[in-house]
Amino acid sequence: MSKLNIESKVKLNNGTQMPLLGFGTYQIPDGEITYNSVLYALKIGYRHIDTAKFYGNEISVGGAIRDSGIPRKDIFVTTKLWPNDALNAEKALETSLKKLDIGYIDLYLIHWPLPGLVKKTWKRLEKIYKNSDTIKAIGVSNHNVNQIKSILSIATVKPVVNQVKCSPYNFDPKMYEFCQKNDIVMEAWGPLTQGKKLSDENLTTIAEKYDKSPAQILLRWCIQKGIVTIPKSTHEKRVAENADIFDFQISESDIRKLDNFSKKA
Numbered sequence: 001m002s003k004l005n006i007e008s009k010v011k012l013n014n015g016t017q018m019p020l021l022g023f024g025t026y027q028i029p030d031g032e033i034t035y036n037s038v039l040y041a042l043k044i045g046y047r048h049i050d051t052a053k054f055y056g057n058e059i060s061v062g063g064a065i066r067d068s069g070i071p072r073k074d075i076f077v078t079t080k081l082w083p084n085d086a087l088n089a090e091k092a093l094e095t096s097l098k099k100l101d102i103g104y105i106d107l108y109l110i111h112w113p114l115p116g117l118v119k120k121t122w123k124r125l126e127k128i129y130k131n132s133d134t135i136k137a138i139g140v141s142n143h144n145v146n147q148i149k150s151i152l153s154i155a156t157v158k159p160v161v162n163q164v165k166c167s168p169y170n171f172d173p174k175m176y177e178f179c180q181k182n183d184i185v186m187e188a189w190g191p192l193t194q195g196k197k198l199s200d201e202n203l204t205t206i207a208e209k210y211d212k213s214p215a216q217i218l219l220r221w222c223i224q225k226g227i228v229t230i231p232k233s234t235h236e237k238r239v240a241e242n243a244d245i246f247d248f249q250i251s252e253s254d255i256r257k258l259d260n261f262s263k264k265a
């Protein structure tokens with residue numbers, strides 16, 4: 001494996017590139033907290049920000065990106081289409097673009113599948129993608145293998161990403177293999193188990209061995225597997241800690257141990 005760093009990227013199936021480490025913004029309220037958190041993340045080297053219409057913080061995310069002084073082209077920004085807007089996606093995209101006010105969106109995801117409308121929503125998004133230069137890539141989130149298969153059966157543009165709940169505690173090897181086989185990047189939300197498993201002894205034992213924190217082990221596990229990861233924190237110390245994962249490597253045998261944590265949970 002070549003040496004990874006904070007700017008390491010994965011190539012998406014449409015040729016664009018996405019940083020392996022991003023900054024998540026779920027449950028960070030719009031306003032000062034989001035603005036300061038995103039600005040700080042960018043200042044210390046994150047170059048990928050994940051938001052969504054549903055998070056209600058696109059205005060502050062966009063403000064921090066604009067004020068960061070970092071060229072727009074050097075920051076990868078994801079936002080998402082909420083299921084209620086599936087049949088009105090053009091309007092939803094327009095609203096997100098207006099709120100973010102950063103010119104374009106690097107990745108637009110269908111936030112959750114709408115049963116019965118999975119193919120129709122994808123077709124709609126595909127059309128927007130083809131006719132507009134305001135989204136650089138499209139993908140899905142929280143879709144299962146069958147839902148992605150149904151998309152692939154009608155797609156003329158493949159999803160570049162499936163963003164799913166993923167950590168060693170809920171790792172789905174079938175989804176991981178399916179994504180690899182179909183050139184779809186798997187992206188982990190909740191990579192820190194939303195804080196719930198950080199004291200688990202199986203994890204703290206591995207963390208002590210590498211002299212790293214449990215959070216750093218969980219994030220390093222993702223990036224070594226080529227899984228894009230987007231930890232969230234509103235505390236500067238943790239935002240920095242979560243990015244300090246490029247000076248060590250987890251052994252293959254410990255990666256396998258972590259892969260199997262979900263069987264113990």
Ligand SMILES: NC(=O)c1ccc[n+]([C@@H]2O[C@H](COP(=O)([O-])OP(=O)(O)OC[C@H]3O[C@@H](n4cnc5c(N)ncnc54)[C@H](OP(=O)(O)O)[C@@H]3O)[C@@H](O)[C@H]2O)c1
Binds near residue numbers: 111141198
């Ligand atoms: N597509 C989807 O449906 C979906 C769903 C959920 C999330 N997401 C995306 O994925 C991102 C990450 O997921 P998430 O926010 O749900 O959960 P997460 O990143 O797994 O965990 C965040 C929690 O861990 C705490 N934390 C962060 N760093 C820590 C550290 N170094 N040590 C100890 N605790 C730490 C945070 O607290 P503090 O903030 O207090 O530090 C927060 O409570 C979201 O922000 C969002 O962008 C997507």
